[in-house]
Every structure is written in C-alpha cells, then in structure tokens.
Amino acid sequence: MMERREFVRRLLAGRGDLLVVCGLGSPTYDVAAAGDHPLNLYLWGAMGGAAMIGLGLALARPDRRVAVLTGDGEALMGLGSLATIGVKQPANLAIVVLDNQHYGETGMQPSHTSAGIDLVATALACKFGQARAISDIADAGAVRDLLHGGRGPILVQARIANGDTPRVLPSRDGHAIKLRFVEALGAIRR
Amino acid sequence: MDDRTCNVGWPDAIYAQFRRIGIRQVGYVPDAGHSRLIELCVGDPDIHDVVLTTEEEGVALAAGAALGGQRAALLMQSSGVGNCINMFSLMKNCGFACLTLVTMRGEFGEFNPWQVPMGSITEASLKLCGFLTYRVENAADVEDIVAAGCDMAFSGDLQVAILLSQRLIGRKVWTK
Numbered sequence: 001m002m003e004r005r006e007f008v009r010r011l012l013a014g015r016g017d018l019l020v021v022c023g024l025g026s027p028t029y030d031v032a033a034a035g036d037h038p039l040n041l042y043l044w045g046a047m048g049g050a051a052m053i054g055l056g057l058a059l060a061r062p063d064r065r066v067a068v069l070t071g072d073g074e075a076l077m078g079l080g081s082l083a084t085i086g087v088k089q090p091a092n093l094a095i096v097v098l099d100n101q102h103y104g105e106t107g108m109q110p111s112h113t114s115a116g117i118d119l120v121a122t123a124l125a126c127k128f129g130q131a132r133a134i135s136d137i138a139d140a141g142a143v144r145d146l147l148h149g150g151r152g153p154i155l156v157q158a159r160i161a162n163g164d165t166p167r168v169l170p171s172r173d174g175h176a177i178k179l180r181f182v183e184a185l186g187a188i189r190r
Numbered sequence: 191m192d193d194r195t196c197n198v199g200w201p202d203a204i205y206a207q208f209r210r211i212g213i214r215q216v217g218y219v220p221d222a223g224h225s226r227l228i229e230l231c232v233g234d235p236d237i238h239d240v241v242l243t244t245e246e247e248g249v250a251l252a253a254g255a256a257l258g259g260q261r262a263a264l265l266m267q268s269s270g271v272g273n274c275i276n277m278f279s280l281m282k283n284c285g286f287a288c289l290t291l292v293t294m295r296g297e298f299g300e301f302n303p304w305q306v307p308m309g310s311i312t313e314a315s316l317k318l319c320g321f322l323t324y325r326v327e328n329a330a331d332v333e334d335i336v337a338a339g340c341d342m343a344f345s346g347d348l349q350v351a352i353l354l355s356q357r358l359i360g361r362k363v364w365t366k
Contacts, residue, residue, distance in 0.1 A: 048250075049280060055251055056215060057255070058252065076252075
C-alpha cells in the first residue's frame with residue numbers, strides 16, 4: 001500500500017499543462033500538498049461530481065489532458081457518472097481514485113471498496129478503455145504516463161494506506177478557485 | 191395527441207436560442223417533453239450531447255464545461271430538480287452560469303400522482319437554491335423568455351431555470 005502524499009506528489013511531478021480536478025476531502029489536501037497550481041480545481045463539496053466536472057472539461061478542451069483525483073467515497077457517490085463517461089469516451093480524461101477504503105473526513109468508517117466492491121471492474125463494464133488497480137509506489141510513474149498520454153477514458157484505483165496525514169488547506173473561495181483556473185486556461189468568455 | 195404533435199414549434203425556438211447564445215454541451219435525462227429538443231441537440235455536430243444517469247451529473251458537467259470555456263444547458267423534468275439540490279451548491283459557490291430547462295409534471299391534468307409531490311415544490315426548491323425562475327405557459331412566449339433567461343445566465347454567471355408548464359407541453363396521454 002502506498003502513502004498518499006508521496007503517490008500524489010509523484011503523479012503530479014512535472015505536470016506541465018495537465019488540468020486537475022480534486023474530489024473533496026483528502027484528495028484536495030493531497031493535491032494542494034503536492035504544490036498549489038492555478039490549474040487545480042479544488043472541491044470542498046459537490047460530492048459525487050468530480051468525474052463529471054472532468055468530463056465537461058475534457059469535452060470542452062480536447063486539446064488538453066484532464067485528471068480527476070478523488071477518493072473512494074466520492075467516486076462511489078457518483079458511480080453512475082462512470083456509465084455516462086463510458087458513453088462519451090473522452091480520450092483525454094483519466095480518473096485516479098485514491099482508495100483507502102474508508103471515509104476519512106467523517107471518522108474512518110469503511111466504504112464499499114473495503115467490502116470488495118471493485119471500481120476497476122465497474123469502469124471496465126462502463127467501457128473505460130483502460131482500468132487498473134495499483135498498490136505499489138513503484139507504479140506511480142506508469143500512472144503518471146497514463147495521465148499524460150494514455151488513451152481515455154482511464155480509471156486507476158490506487159490503493160493507499162489510511163493513516164493520518166496533516167491537512168494542507170488550499171483556498172475555500174469557489175469564485176477565486178474558478179477564476180484563477182479559467183484565467184490560467186485562457187477560457188474566459190466575454 | 192402524441193408527444194411529437196404537441197412538441198412541434200417551441201422546442202425549435204429553444205434550440206434557436208441555444209445556437210444564438212453558443213451552447214456547446216447539453217446534458218439530459220431522456221424525457222418525453224424534451225424529446226424534440228434532444229433530437230435537435232443530438233443532430234447538431236457543434237453540440238456535445240451527454241445523456242446522464244441522473245440530473246445532478248449534468249450540473250457538474252456544466253461546471254466543467256464552463257471551466258473549459260464552453261456554455262452548457264441542462265434539460266430535465268421537474269422530478270430531476272430534486273436530484274440536483276446539493277450539486278447546485280457547486281454553481282452558487284463558484285459562480286458558474288447554470289441554465290436549465292425544466293419540463294413540469296404534476297401540476298396540470300397529471301395522470302400520475304407520484305409526480306405531484308416534487309412537481310409542486312420544484313419552483314420553490316430552485317429559488318431556495320439561488321436560481322432565478324421563469325415560467326412559460328404559452329408557446330408564443332417561449333422564444334422571448336428563453337432568450338431573456340439565456341442572457342441572464344451567461345452575461346452574469348447566474349443560475350437560471352426556465353419552467354415549461356405542463357399545459358404547454360401537453361398532458362401525458364396514457365394508452366393501454
């Protein structure tokens with residue numbers, strides 16, 4: 001099993017122009033800890049929506065790569081969106097589920113994945129072109145390559161340890177996060 | 191009266207507004223009232239049509255579209271509004287434009303009483319979520335009201351819902 005901060009740090013090393021959507025809770029803190037960046041969309045709510053934000057963004061910007069980093073609980077709440085993404089087949093979208101098999105924000109209650117519910121099999125059943133589970137930090141580089149060059153839709157279930165990590169809190173101002181993102185992407189419409 | 195005969199005209203007027211305002215993504219859950227408009231959007235190579243498993247996915251889709259510089263619209267039935275409530279907070283918190291067209295059920299000549307509880311609180315729910323709401327009762331008003339709603343949503347990054355009344359859409363006729 002992997003230490004989440006180290007895994008996310010390796011995933012985002014030399015990220016270039018990658019667009020990153022972070023699911024609420026620990027994934028948002030993990031991405032912030034790896035280095036604040038204007039092309040991070042930090043979510044503090046909207047649970048279950050991260051993958052679909054990724055889809056809207058991937059469809060709007062087929063010239064860019066989009067990575068959704070989210071938790072198992074957040075992904076489970078939006079399970080239907082895997083089917084929706086499977087219909088659209090966005091080649092530039094990858095979802096990485098940081099799976100500690102627990103709801104970290106609410107007191108470490110076990111999630112469905114701890115009972116063996118298989119997100120990789122779910123993604124494959126939803127016509128994702130590539131889906132794999134990893135649990136060894138040595139595979140982080142291969143996942144990073146997938147984010148930048150693999151044909152989507154891609155899902156990676158990354159098994160991480162559920163130990164405590166210090167919270168690294170990015171801005172909670174949704175307007176500021178959005179404006180910074182669209183300015184950096186040059187996506188402002190007037 | 192089948193869905194097609196009661197749908198001709200006003201859905202085309204909505205589609206014309208989508209073209210005018212530059213809608214590039216349309217999220218929808220299949221719906222009889224929106225069937226003609228969905229057909230027009232699916233047939234448009236400039237529009238990504240995204241069929242959803244639940245309406246709240248469309249809210250998140252619209253946020254992602256806006257991040258990437260595209261405008262989106264959501265088509266749903268009044269029952270779908272209830273599925274979106276928490277996801278609407280995304281639009282309010284970040285100030286994303288949100289344009290939704292809602293076909294009303296449960297308010298006029300409704301055959302199915304199960305549609306009434308949500309239909310009767312749809313507009314109030316949207317208002318509580320921060321939406322501006324505009325009701326359309328007559329086909330002749332569709333163009334004007336939808337045009338105004340589109341402009342409000344996208345010129346000010348506001349959340350706008352246009353409620354298409356059940357009288358406009360036509361009663362759902364059940365046949366054995």
